Amino acid sequence: MIWYHNATVSYEKERILPTGTVELIINLGSPTQVFLDNGIQVNKEFWVCGMHTGSILHQPIAETHMIGVSFKPFGALPFLKVPMSELKNSLVNLELIWGNEPFELKQQLLAQKSVRDHFLTVETFLTAKLSNRQNHFAAIIAWLDLQLSSSREVHLEDLYQKIGYSKRHIIQEFRKFVGLTPKDLKQIYRFNDALKAIDPNQINWTSLALTCDYYDQAHFNNQFKNFSGLTPSEYVQFRNQFLNTPSQGEDVHFVPVS
Numbered sequence: 001m002i003w004y005h006n007a008t009v010s011y012e013k014e015r016i017l018p019t020g021t022v023e024l025i026i027n028l029g030s031p032t033q034v035f036l037d038n039g040i041q042v043n044k045e046f047w048v049c050g051m052h053t054g055s056i057l058h059q060p061i062a063e064t065h066m067i068g069v070s071f072k073p074f075g076a077l078p079f080l081k082v083p084m085s086e087l088k089n090s091l092v093n094l095e096l097i098w099g100n101e102p103f104e105l106k107q108q109l110l111a112q113k114s115v116r117d118h119f120l121t122v123e124t125f126l127t128a129k130l131s132n133r134q135n136h137f138a139a140i141i142a143w144l145d146l147q148l149s150s151s152r153e154v155h156l157e158d159l160y161q162k163i164g165y166s167k168r169h170i171i172q173e174f175r176k177f178v179g180l181t182p183k184d185l186k187q188i189y190r191f192n193d194a195l196k197a198i199d200p201n202q203i204n205w206t207s208l209a210l211t212c213d214y215y216d217q218a219h220f221n222n223q224f225k226n227f228s229g230l231t232p233s234e235y236v237q238f239r240n241q242f243l244n245t246p247s248q249g250e251d252v253h254f255v256p257v258s
Helices: 101-110 115-129 136-150 156-163 167-178 182-197 205-211 217-228 232-242
Strands: 002-008 014-016 022-027 032-035 041-044 046-049 056-059 063-071 091-093 254-256
Touching: 002 115, 022 101, 046 101, 063 115, 101 115, 136 156, 136 167, 136 182, 156 167, 156 182, 167 182, 182 205, 182 217, 205 217, 217 232, 232 254
Parallel strands: none
Antiparallel strands: 002 063, 014 056, 014 254, 022 046, 022 063, 032 041, 032 056, 046 091
């Protein structure tokens, strides 16, 4: 999915929670800052955000202007041509992967006057980057991802047996295509189900935990904290405090914190 954002942000910092996607971002406005684990601020023009198992602390600029691409977990490899395991929990400058091409792409985008032309420019660029080399395991990874995302009742060991390769080989290939293990991705999908199920106006955490296939509320709280850096109550509190309409729509992964 290609997306475009050009709007005023009313808060200073936000946590971006795991989305289950790989994000490619071209910043068209003022420099944006990301805070790494060691607290260092990094300014970036264009970057790729690999699969994350924790939140990213981001300081957006008031006038945020950027365009990006959200890839399915296995969808970025044919374009980036680097093992996704190397991008896990990382934000990598695109110039390290594509050389000078991101600079040229950004200049082309800045010259465009309509959002439609922005989209067409990115689409044309990505089409040219797409690898035509076939990998017989790609279809298996896509099928496995579909099973993980479509049913909470699925058991990994059953899926491994249906595929017919050894568990070790499947996990190895999955890490190359996705960046995570199938177990990690399944937990992220469950976490995202929980985010979308939260009703800020009426919350029964125990009921929500069981509905989303957690063992109990304690298990849910622990997993939620691992992925977001916040307790479920803090998540709702921050969104209620900083957002005018904190509905659980497309923006469930963005939590203003200051």
